[in-house]
Amino acid sequence: MAKLKTILLVDDCQATNFIHRLVIDNYGCAETVVECRDGAQALDYLRSGVDKHPQPELILLDINMPVMNGWEFLEAYENLPSTQKAGVVVVMLTTSQNPDDRSRAEERGLVSEFTLKPLDDEKLEAVLKKYYPSAVRSH
Secondary structure, three states, X not given: OOOEEEEEEEOOOHHHXXXXXXXXXXXXXXXXXXEEOOHHHHHHHHHOOOOOOOOXXXXXXXXXXXXXOHHHHHHHHHOOOHHHHOOOEEEEEEOOOOHHHHHHXXXXXXXXXXXXXXXXXXXXXXXHHHHOHHHOOOO
8 A cells, every 4th residue: 555645634623633634544544644724824835845845645625714715725726836736636625515615616626526524434535546546555
């Protein structure tokens, strides 16, 4: 099983990040899990470049956050150099069951998946199977 180098969690809820980190760590699919509390912090992390820390292969993005929400993050993310977005899968992980949010995410083109919180083994494995099959653990 090949591990992803970095998964980026973008969510303002510390408890949610704790649970998601636990699921990811227990699954064993990533070398590093980085937490950002809002979209602005995530953009700063991404813009700081590979010199400082590895760019994520997978971004788990919440919608409702202070400072910069998920939609605002996606607008700014769109303007990052294509080299910074290459190979990155963005999964919108939210409590929103609003069909408009799902449609909006699908229209953006940057969002690969739209799924409801919390992240669990099944949801994580489904994303890995689809986008990073070498990171799926054998049962």
